Each structure stands twice: as C-alpha cells, then as structure tokens.
Amino acid sequence: MTKIHRRLFSIPYLVWTGIFIILPLILVFYYSLTIESGGQFLFSTSNYARLMDPVYLIVLQRSVVLALLCTVICILLGYPVAYILASKEYINKGFLLFLFLAPMWMNFLLRTYSWVSILERNGFLNSLFELVGLPRMDMLYNNSAVLLGMVYNFLPFMILPVYSVLRRSDQGIIEAAQDLGANPRQVFFRLTLPLSIPGMISGITMVFMPATSTFIISDLLGGAQNMLVGNLIEQQFYRANDWHYGSAISVVLMVLLLLSFVIFTMVDKNEEEGILF
Amino acid sequence: MKRIILTLLALSLISLLSACDNQDTLRIYNWGEYMDEDILREFTRETGIRVSYSTYASNEEMYARLKGGGSTFDLIFPSDYMIERMINEDMLEQIDMNNIPNYQYIGESFRDLSYDPTNQFSVPYMWGTLGIVYNKAMVDEDVDSWGILWDEKYAGQIIMYNSIRDSFVPPLRLLGFSFNTRSVEELQQARDLLIEQKPLVHAYMGDTVRDSMIGNEAALALMYSGDAVYCMEENEVLAYSVPKEGSNIWFDAMAIPKGARNKDKAEAFIDFLCRPDIALRNTEYIGFSTVNMGALQMLPEELLANPAYWPTDDIIERCEIFLDLGDFAREFDRAWTMILAR
Numbered sequence: 001m002t003k004i005h006r007r008l009f010s011i012p013y014l015v016w017t018g019i020f021i022i023l024p025l026i027l028v029f030y031y032s033l034t035i036e037s038g039g040q041f042l043f044s045t046s047n048y049a050r051l052m053d054p055v056y057l058i059v060l061q062r063s064v065v066l067a068l069l070c071t072v073i074c075i076l077l078g079y080p081v082a083y084i085l086a087s088k089e090y091i092n093k094g095f096l097l098f099l100f101l102a103p104m105w106m107n108f109l110l111r112t113y114s115w116v117s118i119l120e121r122n123g124f125l126n127s128l129f130e131l132v133g134l135p136r137m138d139m140l141y142n143n144s145a146v147l148l149g150m151v152y153n154f155l156p157f158m159i160l161p162v163y164s165v166l167r168r169s170d171q172g173i174i175e176a177a178q179d180l181g182a183n184p185r186q187v188f189f190r191l192t193l194p195l196s197i198p199g200m201i202s203g204i205t206m207v208f209m210p211a212t213s214t215f216i217i218s219d220l221l222g223g224a225q226n227m228l229v230g231n232l233i234e235q236q237f238y239r240a241n242d243w244h245y246g247s248a249i250s251v252v253l254m255v256l257l258l259l260s261f262v263i264f265t266m267v268d269k270n271e272e273e274g275i276l277f
Numbered sequence: 278m279k280r281i282i283l284t285l286l287a288l289s290l291i292s293l294l295s296a297c298d299n300q301d302t303l304r305i306y307n308w309g310e311y312m313d314e315d316i317l318r319e320f321t322r323e324t325g326i327r328v329s330y331s332t333y334a335s336n337e338e339m340y341a342r343l344k345g346g347g348s349t350f351d352l353i354f355p356s357d358y359m360i361e362r363m364i365n366e367d368m369l370e371q372i373d374m375n376n377i378p379n380y381q382y383i384g385e386s387f388r389d390l391s392y393d394p395t396n397q398f399s400v401p402y403m404w405g406t407l408g409i410v411y412n413k414a415m416v417d418e419d420v421d422s423w424g425i426l427w428d429e430k431y432a433g434q435i436i437m438y439n440s441i442r443d444s445f446v447p448p449l450r451l452l453g454f455s456f457n458t459r460s461v462e463e464l465q466q467a468r469d470l471l472i473e474q475k476p477l478v479h480a481y482m483g484d485t486v487r488d489s490m491i492g493n494e495a496a497l498a499l500m501y502s503g504d505a506v507y508c509m510e511e512n513e514v515l516a517y518s519v520p521k522e523g524s525n526i527w528f529d530a531m532a533i534p535k536g537a538r539n540k541d542k543a544e545a546f547i548d549f550l551c552r553p554d555i556a557l558r559n560t561e562y563i564g565f566s567t568v569n570m571g572a573l574q575m576l577p578e579e580l581l582a583n584p585a586y587w588p589t590d591d592i593i594e595r596c597e598i599f600l601d602l603g604d605f606a607r608e609f610d611r612a613w614t615m616i617l618a619r
Contacts, residue, residue, distance in 0.1 A: 059618045116485070121494050138433065141480040223480025224439045227617040239337045239441055240610035241344070 031247035047248035056232065056249075063229040064256070066143065067211035070150040071158075074207045075200065077151070078158035082199075083192075085159070086166035097163075100156055112149055112220050119145060119221075141223030149217040154210060158203040165199030166192070201264050209257050229253055302327045303542040306342075306350040308529075309334060309484060311403075313562035320549050326542050334483060335440060343368065343534055350534055351543040357392040357528045358442075358599040360399050365601070369398040370533040376544040379551035382571040390528060391598065399530035400547050403565040405502035406526050406588055406596055407446055408519040410509075415496035420518040423447040426497060427470070432477045434496035436489060439481040441606075441613045442599060443499065443525070444471065450522040457600040461608060468612040475616060490515060501527075503565030505585040510564070517585035519592045526588075526596035528568075 032048070034041040050056070081100070085093050103111060118124045119139040126136045139145060169192070177187050215230030224231065229249065236246030305317075309332040317328045333339040336359040342348050355363060363369050374380055380400060387401040411420050415434065418425075426435055426447055438444055442456070448467035449456045458464060479495045490498050491511045500508070505517040531550065533543045549555055553571025560567035560576070566586055567573060573581075581587045588596075602609065 055615050055618050059614075120489070120492070122492055219439070219483070220485070223478075223482065224617060225475075225478070225480060227614065231617070232614065235610065235614065238341055239335065240607060241337055241341050242607060242610070 028247045028250055031244050032251045033248075035244055047245045048252070050245060051248060051252060059227050059232050060229050060252075060256075062226060063212050066147060066150065066228070067208050070147055070154065070211045071204055071208045073147070073151050074155050074158040075204070078155055078203065079162055079196075079200070082159045082162035082166055082196075085163050088171075100159055104156055108153065109216060112153065112217055115145075115149055115152070115221055116140065140221065141225055143222070143226060145221040146218050146226070146228075149221040150211045150214065153217065154207045157206040157210075158200075161202040161206065162196055162199040165196050169195045197267075201267065205261055205264055208260060212257060213253060300538060302329050303352070303539050303546060304328075304350045305330045305352045305546070306339060307332055307352075307354045311354065311529075311563055311565070313559050316550070316555055316559060319555075320546060323549075324545060326545065328546075349536065349538055351537040351539045352546060353532055353534055354402055354529055355399075355532055356599070357390070357530075358601045360530060360532060361392040362601040363532070363534075364393060364398055368535050370535055370537060370540060371397050372400060372533060372547070373544060376541065377548045377551065379548050379553075382551055382553055382556070382569045384568055384570045384573070387528065387568040391600075392528070393530070399532045400551065401568040402529045402531050402550070403503065403560070403563075404526070404528045404568055405566050406519050406585075406592065407443055407499070407501055407524045408505065408517055408585070409497055410490055410500040410505045410515055410517050411497045412490070412493060412495070412514055413516055414493070414514050420497075420516075421521050423451045423520045423522050426499070427451075427474050427477070429477065431496050433479050435474075435478050436486050436495045436498035437474075437478050437481045438486065438499045439483050441609050444481075444613065445609060446525050447499065447520075448474075450520070450524065453522075455597060456525065457597070457602065459602065459605045464608055464612055468615060471616045472619065475619070481617065501565075502585045502588070503563060506564035506580075506583065509583070509585065517583075519584070519588065519596070521595065523595035523597060526593060526598055528598070 033043060033045065035044045035046060036042075051060075081096075085097060116123070120126070121136060121138065121140075123140075125139065129136060173195075174187055174191055177191055182190070213230045213233075215228060215234045218224065218226065218228045218231055222228075233246050233249050233253070236242045236249065240246075303326050305328060307330065311332070312330075314330065317330055320326065321328055333342070336356050339353060339355065340359060340363070343350070343353070360369070374396075377400065383401055387404065389396055390401075393399045409420055409423075409425070411425075416425075416431070425431070426437075445464075445467055446456050448470035449458060449463065451470065452463070452466055454460075454463045454467070480489075482489065486498050486500060487504050487508055489495055490500070490508050493512070493514070500517070502517065502519075505515070509515045509517065531547050533540055537543060550559065551569060553569060553575065556567055556569035556572035557575050560569075560572055561580075564586070567576075584592060
C-alpha cells in the first residue's frame with residue numbers, strides 16, 4: 001500500500017476522533033472550569049475545590065476500593081479459567097469459552113437486574129435455602145452485592161486477554177524447560193506467569209476502569225445506599241442539573257484512570273504493548 | 278477521485294442519519310409507565326399521524342435533555358414545579374386552546390393552578406399525592422404519621438425513594454417545615470433526620486420499588502399514589518396512607534417545548550388524550566388519578582372509594598404543592614449526596 005493510500009484511509013478515523021472524542025473532551029474541560037451565573041459562563045476553579053469536601057472524597061475512595069477488590073477477585077477467578085482454557089489437555093474448551101461469552105450477548109442491564117430476583121428476600125436463593133432448612137438471608141443492597149455484580153459483569157474482560165496471550169505463547173520454550181528438568185511449578189512461575197503478564201495488564205485495565213465508574217450496578221444491587229463516583233456524576237447531570245460540577249468530577253475520574261493506566265503499563269514496560277484480545 | 282467518493286460517502290451517511298429523524302412524526306417524551314401505549318396506536322389509526330415515543334424517569338432528567346439542546350420533542354409531561362421553571366426560562370410554547378375542544382372536560386379544580394395561572398402553557402394530565410404504601414401483614418398498627426419511617430421496629434423493612442425532592446418530604450413535614458423551604462438551617466435538620474434513618478432503610482429505589490412491594494420484600498415504602506393503586510391491585514395485602522403531618526399533592530400536565538416541529542399535531546394529540554373515553558382507558562391502565570370529569574363519571578365505584586386513587590378533601594387540605602426551588606435546588610442536592618455518600 002502506498003503512503004497516500006494509508007493517509008486516505010485514516011481520514012474517516014481522524015474525523016471521527018475529532019468530532020466524537022476530542023471535541024467532547026474539550027467541552028468537558030471547559031464546563032469543569034466554569035460556573036454559570038446569570039446565564040453567563042464565568043471562569044472558576046470552584047468546582048474542583050468543591051470536590052475536596054470530605055463527603056465527596058469518601059465517595060471517590062469507596063469507588064476505588066471496590067474497583068480494586070473487584071480487579072483482584074477477577075484475577076484470582078479469571079486466571080485459572082484462562083489457564084485451563086489455554087492448556088492443550090482440555091478438550092471441551094470451545095464449549096467452556098462459549099459458556100463464558102454467552103451471558104455477554106444479553107443486555108447488561110437485564111443481566112444485572114436478574115441478580116435482584118436471585119438475591120432478594122423472597123428470591124431464588126432464599127427459597128432454595130428455605131427448602132433445605134437454612135434461614136433466609138439479606139444478601140441484597142450492600143457492598144458485597146455490588147462487588148458480586150461487578151465481578152460477574154467484568155470477569156470475561158479478564159479471562160479473554162489472559163487466554164489469548166497464554167494460547168499464543170511459544171510452547172517450544174515450555175517444552176524446552178521441561179526437557180531441562182524444570183518441575184511444573186517452576187515452569188508456571190518462571191515461564192507461563194511472566195509470559196502472560198501483558199494479558200493480565202490489559203485485563204486489569206479493562207476491569208478496573210469500568211468498575212470504577214459504574215453506576216447502574218450500585219443503583220440496582222446496592223440500593224443506592226452507598227454512592228459511587230458514577231452515581232455522583234449521574235446525579236449532577238440528571239438530577240441536580242449541575243453540568244459544571246459533574247464535568248469536574250468526570251475530569252478527576254479520567255485523570256485517576258489515566259494515572260492507573262500509566263502505572264499498570266509501566267509494570268509492563270519490558271514487554272510489548274498490551275494485547276487486548 | 279478517491280476524495281470525491283469519500284465526500285459523497287460522508288454526505289450520504291449524513292442524509293441517511295437525518296432521514297431516520299422523520300420531520301412529520303409526532304415525538305412524545307413521557308414518564309416511564311405513564312400511558313397506555315395502545316392509545317398511541319389508536320391515535321395513529323384515527324388520524325394517520327405517526328408517533329415516536331420515548332420515556333424518562335424524572336423531571337430533572339427530562340429538563341436536562343431539553344436544556345442540553347439537540348433534542349426535538351413535540352410533547353412532554355412535566356410536573357407542576359417543573360412547568361413553573363420552564364415557563365420562567367421561556368422553554369414552553371403557548372398552547373392554542375381553540376385546537377383542544379376537549380379541554381372542557383378538565384375539572385375546574387385542576388385549572389389555572391399556581392404553576393401556570395391561566396393554563397397558557399399546559400393542559401393537566403394526571404394528579405395525585407405522595408404517601409406511604411405498607412404491607413398489612415407486616416404492619417399491624419395504623420399508619421398515620423411519617424414517624425413510622427423512623428420506627429426501629431421496621432429496621433431493614435423501609436424502602437425510600439431515590440429522588441431528592443420526594444425523599445425530603447417526610448423529614449421536613451415531621452419537623453413542621455414546608456418542603457419548599459429555602460432555609461439552610463431547616464434543610465440541615467431534615468438532612469440529619471434522614472441520616473439518622475439510613476440504618477433502617479432497606480434500599481433507595483427508583484421505579485423498582487413497585488416490584489419490591491408487590492413481592493412482599495419490605496413493610497413500608499414512600500410512593501406516589503398512582504403507583505400505590507397499581508401495587509394494591511397486584512397485591513391485596515398492601516394499603517396506602519397520606520400521613521397526618523401533610524404531604525405533597527402534585528399535578529402533571531402536557532406541554533409543548535419551544536421549537537417543537539409539530540405543534541399542531543401535539544395539540545391534536547392533547548385533545549385526543551382529553552377525550553373522555555381515552556382518558557378513562559388511560560387512567561384505568563396506569564392507576565394515576567384523572568383530571569377529566571368526563572372520565573370520572575364512568576369510573577367504577579371501588580376505584581373512587583380508594584383514597585390512593587381519589588383522596589378525600591381532608592387529605593387534600595393537608596397537602597402542599599412543590600414550588601420551583603431555583604438555585605436552592607443545589608443545596609438539596611448537596612444534602613442528599615451527604616446522606617447517600619456516608
């Protein structure tokens with residue numbers, strides 16, 4: 001392909017980026033640095049100052065802690081699954097992969113809402129408990145329920161990148177290590193795990209970022225009891241109608257996520273760039 | 278040559294996108310679950326006017342979408358205080374009542390209310406109160422005070438509404454204040470009461486509260502009267518009460534936003550909704566109280582005997598209407614965030 005061709009093909013992408021990514025970002029920054037007064041926009045940093053209020057900081061902290069927990073659980077649950085899927089011995093991998101992907105074809109909202117019917121007081125699980133003589137439990141509307149919803153929704157985003165890295169890693173190296181007398185444990189910790197780090201890094205970013213900014217999961221499964229930063233932003237735009245403050249929170253969240261992204265990829269700096277799928 | 282093709286492609290894409298947004302279609306923006314959607318089809322059958330229908334969950338959401346610009350709706354259903362605000366901000370078209378002969382059926386007591394003193398901008402749609410829905414199997418005392426929402430006996434059995442203004446009604450009335458207060462001091466006292474209540478609350482919900490109460494998930498819930506009628510029809514153990522400290526009485530009306538492309542069609546549809554047989558079908562379907570005297574005469578006795586559907590005069594007397602809070606709405610938002618955040 002010639003150079004001119006390449007440039008031509010990039011035009012739609014550049015136009016798209018400009019209109020739908022760059023321009024909105026500029027608008028968000030503009031809104032975050034202004035306040036409305038008598039129909040006019042005045043420059044002000046008060047939106048950011050307002051975020052320093054302990055009430056709002058608690059919200060931010062809770063979101064980050066829950067998202068981190070969710071990410072850790074996704075690694076602990078997702079890595080073994082990806083490992084099994086990628087191993088040569090496992091025959092039914094197509095079917096297993098299908099089982100993990102099938103729920104993602106369903107609407108996100110519907111998937112999350114169905115957990116309400118499973119966990120509620122007269123829900124599926126409690127009916128089951130009663131049947132076997134166990135007491136009913138309150139499982140809904142707390143942080144654990146929110147965490148469950150996050151892990152459930154974001155787990156595939158951890159499994160898939162790790163799986164694709166593991167599957168593509170050079171089997172020759174592993175066989176060589178085995179030939180040279182490494183036991184399975186050494187093979188795993190000194191070869192397989194380090195080789196799969198790029199996949200884990202992209203898995204971590206793909207889980208951590210949506211988990212930090214989610215608002216629908218905390219609304220439905222958390223009963224809005226413990227506000228997350230996503231709820232806070234939603235409230236500014238939809239209820240309080242304070243777009244300026246909502247933009248300021250969004251900017252802070254974006255910077256936070258960007259920082260975490262930089263940190264994650266720095267860990268990964270010796271490897272090639274992260275592989276998504 | 279390539280560039281020309283690309284430009285053509287881009288142009289055809291743009292025209293394709295705008296073609297989806299048909300100019301002749303009447304675009305209605307209503308609350309979720311707030312109309313019998315068969316009525317839309319019937320309107321199209323009778324008049325040939327095509328209709329597109331989308332929904333919102335709160336006045337504020339609707340306002341934000343219209344204020345943001347770029348959306349072109351022909352008909353909206355704001356509540357009293359939101360109508361007041363939108364009139365003040367010049368966001369509504371004047372309605373030509375000559376096009377709405379069925380306006381004659383709107384009851385006298387629903388006309389010319391303070392939010393739109395001469396009904397230039399709005400035609401009443403539904404009305405109701407805010408109260409407590411309770412499960413008679415779990416609550417065996419009289420529910421006549423907001424105080425029951427602070428009773429530790431019902432810890433974990435209380436559902437509140439995830440809506441700023443509605444949630445502040447119980448504490449402000451318990452304290453003897455108006456819920457249209459603009460006093461920071463009064464608001465703070467109410468906020469502290471809600472914080473005190475938080476450990477007893479099962480969840481703060483949106484529309485899902487109806488399913489939860491029908492499914493016997495909790496004993497008490499803050500709810501609009503029309504939703505309560507719906508719940509009581511689905512589950513006979515439920516009852517509704519408007520506490521003695523007083524509550525909110527509200528009116529939702531139909532209005533045409535500034536810049537609507539199909540004002541005449543919107544007026545035709547408003548007139549259609551005011552036709553007594555249509556108004557009757559609508560109110561029976563959604564459970565909210567009608568403002569249409571023609572429909573009222575045809576309603577079954579039992580519905581009129583239900584205070585959730587048709588409140589008695591002494592209930593109405595102790596109720597107050599929401600007024601637009603102006604900039605003070607931000608103080609309410611801040612207080613509400615402080616409650617949910619901790």
